[in-house]
Amino acid sequence: MSSMAFLATRRFAGGLASRLLGVSGPGEVEFVLIRRKAQAPRGAPSQTSRRFASTSSRSSHGFDYDLVVIGGGSGGLAAAKEAVSLGKKVAVLDFVEPSPRGTTWGLGGTCVNVGCIPKKLFHQAALLGESLHDAASFGWNIPERKQITLDWAKLRESVQNHIKSVNWVLRVELRDKKVEYINALGSLIDTNTVHAKLKNGSERILKANHILLAMGGRPIYPDIPGALENCITSDDIFSLPEAPGKTLVIGAGYIGLECAGFLNEFGMDATVMVRSVVLRGFDQQMAGLITEEMKSRGVKFLFKCVPVSMVRQADGKVKVTWKNLEDKSESSDLYDTVLMATGRRPLTLEVKADQVGIKLHPDSKKVVSEKELTNIPNIFAVGDILEGKPELTPVAIQAGKLLAQRLYNNGKIEMDYDNVATTVFSPLEYGCCGLSEETAIERYGDDNIEVYHAFYKPTEFFIPQRSPARCYMKVVCQRQSPQKILGMHYIGPQGGEVIQGYAAAMKVGITMEQLMDTVGIHPTVSEEFTRLWITKRSGIDPTPQSCCS
Amino acid sequence: MFATKFLRSSIFSAAIRESSDICSILPKRFASTAPQIDVFVVQDSKDFDERVKNSKVPVIVDFFATWCNPCRMLTPRIESVIAERKGEVVLAKVDIDEHTELALDYDIGSVPVLIAMKNGKVEDKLIGLQDTDKLRKFVDKVVKSK
Numbered sequence: 001m002s003s004m005a006f007l008a009t010r011r012f013a014g015g016l017a018s019r020l021l022g023v024s025g026p027g028e029v030e031f032v033l034i035r036r037k038a039q040a041p042r043g044a045p046s047q048t049s050r051r052f053a054s055t056s057s058r059s060s061h062g063f064d065y066d067l068v069v070i071g072g073g074s075g076g077l078a079a080a081k082e083a084v085s086l087g088k089k090v091a092v093l094d095f096v097e098p099s100p101r102g103t104t105w106g107l108g109g110t111c112v113n114v115g116c117i118p119k120k121l122f123h124q125a126a127l128l129g130e131s132l133h134d135a136a137s138f139g140w141n142i143p144e145r146k147q148i149t150l151d152w153a154k155l156r157e158s159v160q161n162h163i164k165s166v167n168w169v170l171r172v173e174l175r176d177k178k179v180e181y182i183n184a185l186g187s188l189i190d191t192n193t194v195h196a197k198l199k200n201g202s203e204r205i206l207k208a209n210h211i212l213l214a215m216g217g218r219p220i221y222p223d224i225p226g227a228l229e230n231c232i233t234s235d236d237i238f239s240l241p242e243a244p245g246k247t248l249v250i251g252a253g254y255i256g257l258e259c260a261g262f263l264n265e266f267g268m269d270a271t272v273m274v275r276s277v278v279l280r281g282f283d284q285q286m287a288g289l290i291t292e293e294m295k296s297r298g299v300k301f302l303f304k305c306v307p308v309s310m311v312r313q314a315d316g317k318v319k320v321t322w323k324n325l326e327d328k329s330e331s332s333d334l335y336d337t338v339l340m341a342t343g344r345r346p347l348t349l350e351v352k353a354d355q356v357g358i359k360l361h362p363d364s365k366k367v368v369s370e371k372e373l374t375n376i377p378n379i380f381a382v383g384d385i386l387e388g389k390p391e392l393t394p395v396a397i398q399a400g401k402l403l404a405q406r407l408y409n410n411g412k413i414e415m416d417y418d419n420v421a422t423t424v425f426s427p428l429e430y431g432c433c434g435l436s437e438e439t440a441i442e443r444y445g446d447d448n449i450e451v452y453h454a455f456y457k458p459t460e461f462f463i464p465q466r467s468p469a470r471c472y473m474k475v476v477c478q479r480q481s482p483q484k485i486l487g488m489h490y491i492g493p494q495g496g497e498v499i500q501g502y503a504a505a506m507k508v509g510i511t512m513e514q515l516m517d518t519v520g521i522h523p524t525v526s527e528e529f530t531r532l533w534i535t536k537r538s539g540i541d542p543t544p545q546s547c548c549s
Numbered sequence: 550m551f552a553t554k555f556l557r558s559s560i561f562s563a564a565i566r567e568s569s570d571i572c573s574i575l576p577k578r579f580a581s582t583a584p585q586i587d588v589f590v591v592q593d594s595k596d597f598d599e600r601v602k603n604s605k606v607p608v609i610v611d612f613f614a615t616w617c618n619p620c621r622m623l624t625p626r627i628e629s630v631i632a633e634r635k636g637e638v639v640l641a642k643v644d645i646d647e648h649t650e651l652a653l654d655y656d657i658g659s660v661p662v663l664i665a666m667k668n669g670k671v672e673d674k675l676i677g678l679q680d681t682d683k684l685r686k687f688v689d690k691v692v693k694s695k
Contacts, residue, residue, distance in 0.1 A: 160616070161615075161616035161617075161618075163644065164614065164615075165614070165616055165617065168614065168645065168646070168660075171649065171653070172653065172658045174660075175653045191655075449551040
């Protein structure tokens with residue numbers, strides 16, 4: 001069957017099914033899910049150009065597919081949907097190798113299944129617990145603190161059910177948009193050929209004009225005796241059948257901190273083991289404040305320590321032995337759960353990217369790429385597998401969409417990887433956008449950088465007497481007028497919500513003068529950015545004296 | 550640790566709740582001596598063809614998901630309505646995660662969805678959680694239609 005006929009049949013079948021089903025309106029009913037209609041892409045082509053594209057390209061290149069995407073995560077799906085909307089024939093291969101603990105999941109990649117989504121929901125559970133405690137001082141009659149406890153199984157089930165509903169929505173969306181979904185492990189045979197190993201063991205060979213690599217990454221298990229057998233990772237934590245109990249988190253990147261943060265808020269004993277620095281790559285003053293905040297909430301930290309061995313005890317606990325890198329001493333303790341969060345590796349070798357000659361970074365094995373291109377002209381890459389690019393879902397989505405526009409619609413816009421805002425969802429959130437203070441000084445020189453900063457007191461902290469000690473923000477800008485802003489950093493409630501709007505302002509080049517000229521919304525935490533006036537250089541105490549005005 | 554103990558016991562209670570939910574969606578009449586099996590779970594597409602498309606009596610197909618709360622609420626309601634018809638109509642339950650292609654073929658975008666089928670043809674469709682009266686009318690319509 002020719003590819004055109006194939007598409008036509010699919011379309012006909014879809015139309016037939018919907019006609020058969022009739023038009024019964026939803027009326028007064030409850031939905032679990034509502035299918036989202038396809039959004040018109042930015043700069044959508046006319047009907048004519050669409051038809052032209054779909055007929056010409058297929059006959060010209062002679063492959064079965066215009067595009068085969070390996071990886072059904074945020075980046076891969078975004079590119080696939082965009083390409084199909086531009087009249088291309090696209091297949092997406094998605095397959096999840098079970099984690100060493102046997103955890104597996106559905107369509108949508110890391111973010112949906114074992115990343116942003118479950119993480120944010122567990123974080124929300126933690127915030128709700130905190131709010132419950134606060135509620136008493138606002139007059140709510142609630143049980144004593146000790147009696148408010150978390151039902152882990154209930155939380156896990158609710159979150160997993162939500163994830164499964166998202167898996168389904170994505171699946172329906174692919175079907176609606178006529179993206180061919182293949183639940184198979186893909187690997188490269190040559191630069192136009194993808195081998196697909198299906199779940200039932202059968203195999204398929206797909207010939208494609210373009211191939212997009214979007215496999216993402218998986219957690220690393222360092223080579224430590226007992227680690228592989230006894231540790232879980234972020235792949236497993238959100239679907240653990242039982243509450244993790246006393247937990248050692250190895251690694252102090254954002255994943256480790258977030259997990260330790262919500263476990264501690266849930267009332268579990270949480271310890272973070274830090275080899276060198278907390279939140280590497282982030283502003284280190286802010287990282288220090290986050291560490292202090294987490295300590296004050298009860299999270300323990302083991303600084304300058306590395307694990308040496310892990311041994312399962314008869315009672316099921318894991319005995320972890322670690323070494324202090326400074327005094328070389330060894331210590332050990334027993335934990336119910338050990339969570340490895342020492343980094344992630346890209347799945348480039350799994351798809352044999354190296355074997356078809358794709359240039360990979362020698363250490364990270366990530367794809368060395370400019371503008372999502374690889375050194376092979378018809379193979380592209382997006383998302384977490386890109387060397388030196390932020391590993392963030394919206395970045396992958398944006399890059400994937402723009403790439404499809406450039407490939408199939410004469411799009412000219414390139415992905416801007418600078419000034420992408422992000423947030424660490426630690427109990428007190430840390431939102432940031434742009435350069436850290438140290439990077440700004442390194443690039444521009446100390447004399448050319450001004451840093452405005454302030455501690456502040458959120459209004460809602462007073463009544464429950466929550467400590468505002470780590471509620472802090474700073475703006476890193478050029479010293480010379482009009483003081484273009486290079487970085488914004490915020491620690492406090494709703495960090496993600498606060499920083500997003502400022503990211504848009506930074507995108508259009510906001511200056512400190514313009515920020516100071518902005519009128520705030522009172523009383524909010526975000527308005528504190530508009531009230532900044534103390535520079536670090538001035539040496540004035542950035543601690544607030546009183547509450548208002 | 551107190552917290553851990555509490556969490557463990559609550560897992561246990563959740564498991565009990567879960568199993569009672571599952572009971573309610575299992576075919577209830579397999580073990581009974583009643584001659585007519587009026588609720589069954591579709592096993593595969595062949596099973597769907599045989600027992601739904603080729604059914605002598607009208608079939609209500611309940612497309613559901615295990616993760617969908619409204620589905621859980623709908624199940625006992627539609628089952629009781631089907632039971633009232635004493636074999637004039639049967640209920641076929643399709644887990645959309647187990648039988649994804651089947652669900653997609655019938656354009657299931659949201660769940661729960663009830664589809665009324667007669668002689669292998671779709672006669673009507675009802676999306677979302679419904680009250681018993683509405684379900685009764687929906688079932689009546691397909692039973693009475695020629």
